[in-house]
Amino acid sequence: MRILVTIKTALRALRRNKMRSVLTALGIIIGVGAVITMVGIGNGAKAQIEAQIASLGQNVILIFSGSVTRTGVHSGHGGAGTLTVEDAEAMRREIPGVMAVSPELRSAAQVAAGNQNWLPQILGEGPDYFDIRQWPLVEGSPFTPLDVRGATKVAVIGKTTAQQLYGDESPIGQIVRIKNVPFTIVGLLSSKGLSVMGSDQDDVLVVPYTSAMKRVLGTTTLRSIMVQAADAKLLPVVQQQITELLRQRHRIQPGRDDDFTVRGQQDIAEMATAQSKTMTILLGAIASVSLIVGGIGIMNIMLVSVTERTREIGIRMAVGAHANDILLQFLTEAITLSSIGGVIGIAMGVGASKIISLSLDWPTLIPVVWVVVAFLFSAAVGIFFGFYPARKASKLDPIDALRYE
Amino acid sequence: MNAVIKLDDIRKTYHTGEVDVQAVRKVSLEIHPGEFVAIMGASGSGKSTLMNILGCLDRPTGGRYSLDGIDVSQLSTDELADIRNQKIGFVFQGFNLLSRTSALENVELPMLYARQHMHSYELREKALHALGVVSLTDRADHHPSQLSGGQQQRVAIARALVNQPALVLADEPTGNLDSRTSVEIMGVFQQLNDRGITIVMVTHEPDIARFTKRSVVMSDGHVVSDTPVTDRLFAGPELERLHSLLDPALQTQ
Ligand SMILES: Nc1ncnc2c1ncn2[C@@H]1O[C@H](COP(=O)(O)OP(=O)(O)OP(=O)(O)O)[C@@H](O)[C@H]1O
Numbered sequence: 064m065r066i067l068v069t070i071k072t073a074l075r076a077l078r079r080n081k082m083r084s085v086l087t088a089l090g091i092i093i094g095v096g097a098v099i100t101m102v103g104i105g106n107g108a109k110a111q112i113e114a115q116i117a118s119l120g121q122n123v124i125l126i127f128s129g130s131v132t133r134t135g136v137h138s139g140h141g142g143a144g145t146l147t148v149e150d151a152e153a154m155r156r157e158i159p160g161v162m163a164v165s166p167e168l169r170s171a172a173q174v175a176a177g178n179q180n181w182l183p184q185i186l187g188e189g190p191d192y193f194d195i196r197q198w199p200l201v202e203g204s205p206f207t208p209l210d211v212r213g214a215t216k217v218a219v220i221g222k223t224t225a226q227q228l229y230g231d232e233s234p235i236g237q238i239v240r241i242k243n244v245p246f247t248i249v250g251l252l253s254s255k256g257l258s259v260m261g262s263d264q265d266d267v268l269v270v271p272y273t274s275a276m277k278r279v280l281g282t283t284t285l286r287s288i289m290v291q292a293a294d295a296k297l298l299p300v301v302q303q304q305i306t307e308l309l310r311q312r313h314r315i316q317p318g319r320d321d322d323f324t325v326r327g328q329q330d331i332a333e334m335a336t337a338q339s340k341t342m343t344i345l346l347g348a349i350a351s352v353s354l355i356v357g358g359i360g361i362m363n364i365m366l367v368s369v370t371e372r373t374r375e376i377g378i379r380m381a382v383g384a385h386a387n388d389i390l391l392q393f394l395t396e397a398i399t400l401s402s403i404g405g406v407i408g409i410a411m412g413v414g415a416s417k418i419i420s421l422s423l424d425w426p427t428l429i430p431v432v433w434v435v436v437a438f439l440f441s442a443a444v445g446i447f448f449g450f451y452p453a454r455k456a457s458k459l460d461p462i463d464a465l466r467y468e
Numbered sequence: 469m470n471a472v473i474k475l476d477d478i479r480k481t482y483h484t485g486e487v488d489v490q491a492v493r494k495v496s497l498e499i500h501p502g503e504f505v506a507i508m509g510a511s512g513s514g515k516s517t518l519m520n521i522l523g524c525l526d527r528p529t530g531g532r533y534s535l536d537g538i539d540v541s542q543l544s545t546d547e548l549a550d551i552r553n554q555k556i557g558f559v560f561q562g563f564n565l566l567s568r569t570s571a572l573e574n575v576e577l578p579m580l581y582a583r584q585h586m587h588s589y590e591l592r593e594k595a596l597h598a599l600g601v602v603s604l605t606d607r608a609d610h611h612p613s614q615l616s617g618g619q620q621q622r623v624a625i626a627r628a629l630v631n632q633p634a635l636v637l638a639d640e641p642t643g644n645l646d647s648r649t650s651v652e653i654m655g656v657f658q659q660l661n662d663r664g665i666t667i668v669m670v671t672h673e674p675d676i677a678r679f680t681k682r683s684v685v686m687s688d689g690h691v692v693s694d695t696p697v698t699d700r701l702f703a704g705p706e707l708e709r710l711h712s713l714l715d716p717a718l719q720t721q
């Protein structure tokens with residue numbers, strides 16, 4: 064029951080010094096606000112990246128030309144490729160866990176339709192590409208194995224490219240000139256949005272890889288091969304078998320580096336999330352530091368307050384207050400300051416996340432557990448930094464305190 | 469009757485820097501229930517030091533102090549706080565009220581730290597009653613800064629009375645007051661004493677000491693005389709006398 068009275072006394076003291084209380088709590092407000100905002104942005108980014116990774120397709124393995132060597136040099140990537148169509152065929156034929164394969168080429172090229180010019184990504188792919196990436200068409204149909212065999216001049220167009228070249232008109236049946244070679248558009252892809260790396264996945268023209276090799280790029284090697292494993296459990300085995308197969312086909316001596324790079328979907332996901340994780344940790348550290356600074360601010364003001372109110376402490380002790388009553392009174396002041404700061408900080412953090420969300424079109428996500436943790440943490444800051452001043456107050460001698468001027 | 473206060477060879481030495489100050493040396497004293505004692509003496513003779521020991525605000529460096537039969541020197545800090553809360557009402561020369569807190573709340577303060585819990589209406593009732601004893605009910609909501617010195621001292625007395633202690637200790641309660649207000653305060657003390665409350669009061673004004681029943685004189689930390697008051701004054705008639713002295717002065721204005 065004495066506790067209730069003590070809490071009431073503490074709240075009154077804070078109300079009496081409103082301005083000072085607010086300024087003291089400001090450190091905690093900013094600290095908690097920063098933590099919540101960071102967590103919101105970090106989690107939002109993570110969720111977005113995860114969605115993008117999933118949009119890559121299911122159980123996908125990518126094999127790139129060239130390799131990251133021991134010296135860290137990425138050789139042969141793009142330029143003179145080391146992967147061939149035969150490699151892709153061999154994978155499909157010889158590795159049982161492989162469900163689908165799509166040889167890939169990629170290039171940015173000038174395209175024209177009527178008097179419209181544009182610079183989309185040109186993708187040379189196999190007919191399985193749309194299945195592997197789970198990328199349905201909204202209009203028309205994809206190209207077929209027959210188109211691949213005949214290196215037919217047909218193309219499937221992405222939403223953005225279609226919009227740029229034809230506006231709201233249907234692109235199906237239209238002619239698009241890629242490096243002056245006329246292609247007929249047979250299909251329109253559904254929208255996939257931004258990629259993990261932030262590029263527009265809908266700004267593409269997808270053509271049979273044979274057509275890309277012969278008619279657009281004039282090359283005989285591939286940039287990469289996209290493989291879909293039959294089952295997620297098979298991914299490590301298939302990755303291993305691909306490596307063995309390619310080393311054998313490329314006649315690479317044991318102990319020498321691969322001239323290709325195999326990346327599972329998980330590897331790509333890890334690379335992408337590692338970056339955002341580092342960000343979150345860094346910003347979290349900054350936020351923690353500001354919380355500590357806020358705590359020191361509380362300690363500072365509480366010490367000043369104890370000194371200022373030495374006489375009050377003496378009077379309370381003279382009429383019968385125990386050391387613990389005084390301790391609790393000042394501790395309550397500190398905890399109240401820090402937890403009110405915490406609540407305001409949480410509100411501001413949520414608000415800031417919402418604003419960022421709306422203005423930058425960046426998703427934010429604040430898990431409830433973080434809100435609870437932030438609140439408990441701010442209260443803990445109050446206990447930790449308020450304890451020393453409160454203890455100092457409770458250790459005062461009544462006579463000395465009463466004599467204090 | 470058993471003594472309320474029993475001091476045996478009480479000593480208090482302050483260690484400050486090079487020299488030790490022996491503020492109180494070997495004081496032995498008994499005060500019985502219902503007594504009204506004035507402690508007199510020159511400045512620096514150790515009156516306040518003794519008073520703080522009596523009030524359990526300070527501990528003696530030597531000797532034995534029994535309050536109501538309890539050996540106080542054996543008690544813990546918290547037990548002393550409880551004694552201050554329950555058995556003693558202390559009135560300071562400088563009032564020592566909480567500023568920015570109403571008279572009523574100042575009087576409620578000792579009850580907040582009482583062992584047994586009281587409801588807020590109970591607190592209010594008791595505090596108002598105590599303010600009634602010092603005739604200050606109408607100023608219950610005023611803050612100390614809105615009260616005169618005499619009124620502040622009466623609030624302090626009400627605070628000392630609110631837990632119904634058997635002993636009231638006052639260190640120069642009239643030290644900051646004019647003579648008329650001092651007599652009013654002595655009137656309050658005489659009323660309380662008539663109800664059986666034991667009062668020990670420090671003063672260096674002989675006129676004020678005449679309102680008490682017994683006068684103890686200190687010098688250099690010793691008790692040098694301890695005599696009953698023979699020419700006792702009473703606040704009622706004394707106030708009337710002061711009034712009649714003032715009246716003609718008013719009429720000539
Ligand atoms: N906290 C202290 N530290 C050191 N010396 C002290 C302390 N308090 C009092 N003294 C010394 O003890 C002696 C007695 O002081 P005390 O305050 O008891 O005197 P007093 O009789 O109340 O005087 P006054 O009438 O002026 O109030 C003085 O010499 C004083 O200097």
Ligand SMILES: [Mg+2]
Pocket residue numbers: 515516517
């Ligand atoms: Mg004194």
